[in-house]
Amino acid sequence: xxxxxxxxxxxxxxxxxxxxxxxxxxxxxxxxxxxxxxxxxxxxxxxxxxxxxxxxxxxxxxxxxxxxxxxxxxxxxxxxxxxxxxxxxxxxxxxxxxxxxxxxxxxxxxxxxxxxxxxxxxxxxxxxxxxxxxxxxxxxxxxxxxxxxxxxxxxxxxxxxxxxxxxxxxxxxxxxxxxxxxxxxxxxxxxxxxxxxxxxxxxxxxxxxxxxxxxxxxxxxxxxxxxxxxxxxxxxx
Numbered sequence: 001x002x003x004x005x006x007x008x009x010x011x012x013x014x015x016x017x018x019x020x021x022x023x024x025x026x027x028x029x030x031x032x033x034x035x036x037x038x039x040x041x042x043x044x045x046x047x048x049x050x051x052x053x054x055x056x057x058x059x060x061x062x063x064x065x066x067x068x069x070x071x072x073x074x075x076x077x078x079x080x081x082x083x084x085x086x087x088x089x090x091x092x093x094x095x096x097x098x099x100x101x102x103x104x105x106x107x108x109x110x111x112x113x114x115x116x117x118x119x120x121x122x123x124x125x126x127x128x129x130x131x132x133x134x135x136x137x138x139x140x141x142x143x144x145x146x147x148x149x150x151x152x153x154x155x156x157x158x159x160x161x162x163x164x165x166x167x168x169x170x171x172x173x174x175x176x177x178x179x180x181x182x183x184x185x186x187x188x189x190x191x192x193x194x195x196x197x198x199x200x201x202x203x204x205x206x207x208x209x210x211x212x213x214x215x216x217x218x219x220x221x222x223x224x225x226x227x228x229x230x231x232x233x234x235x236x237x
Contacts, residue, residue, distance in 0.1 A: 008059060012118070020051035020115045023127040027104050027111075027134070046105055047112040050076050054116025073113045080109040100134055146217075149210045150178075152235040155223065156203050162228020163202055169226060174211035175219075181205045201230060 021044055028043030050073075057072045107130045114123035157163045163182070170177055182204040210219070216234060224232045 008055060008062070013055065016051050016055060016115050016118070017048060019120065019123070020047045020112045023047050023111045023115070023123065024108050026127060026131050027108055043104060043108045046080060047108040047115075050080070050109040050112025051116035052112075054113045058117065073117075076109055076113060080106055104130065104134060146215075148216075149214075151208045151210060151216055151219070153206050153208065153220070153223070154203070154231075154233045154235055155206060155229065156201050156231040157228050158201055158230055159228055160202065162226065163204065165226050165228060166223060169223065170208065173214070175214070176209040176211075177206055178209050179205075179207035205235070 024044030024047030025040055027047075028040035053072050053076050107126070111123045111127050111130075114120075114126065155163075155166060157166065167177070169175075182202060208219075220232050220234060223229060
């Protein structure tokens with residue numbers, strides 16, 4: 001039987017599995033530290049499994065000398081999507097969360113495939129880059145967000161009069177409301193459990209366009225001091 005490729009040695013296998021495990025741990029630590037649904041274990045398993053699948057491809061190609069050595073790897077890239085989908089959630093405030101975690105899982109699979117085929121340089125550089133993006137860029141994102149002229153708030157008030165006072169405040173400070181979604185009845189208790197909240201309340205999601213360099217924290221403090229306002233929170237990604 002004619003064979004092709006290079007046989008994997010025990011050293012090759014050990015190095016590839018160990019390196020993929022380290023890469024998965026590094027990426028997973030950042031996500032797990034932010035209490036995301038997919039942390040160290042998920043990223044590590046995905047990365048190691050992808051590495052194993054790629055090595056299995058290489059082994060099959062060497063042993064049988066036939067078949068497409070990229071087929072299993074292609075299935076990993078598409079199949080890992082179901083894991084990513086499980087981390088993407090829509091919160092009670094209609095905000096989508098978990099996109100970065102899903103991207104991290106997909107990236108871990110790609111790194112595992114690269115290590116599995118022996119492309120160490122690309123895998124290491126990708127692991128460092130992904131870790132840097134999802135950890136070090138967070139302060140930059142928060143810096144830009146705090147200085148943004150667009151702001152979205154989750155506001156809970158105890159009456160329509162209180163809500164109208166919020167609208168008057170915005171008008172007086174040249175703050176334009178570009179979008180507003182209001183719900184009457186029970187608001188999210190988990191977000192306001194530390195407050196003495198009446199049974200009947202109004203919860204509203206408002207998107208504001210600020211005038212000049214209005215500080216977000218100052219705006220939230222001033223709105224929270226309006227009579228009838230129970231809770232104010234800035235919505236972020």
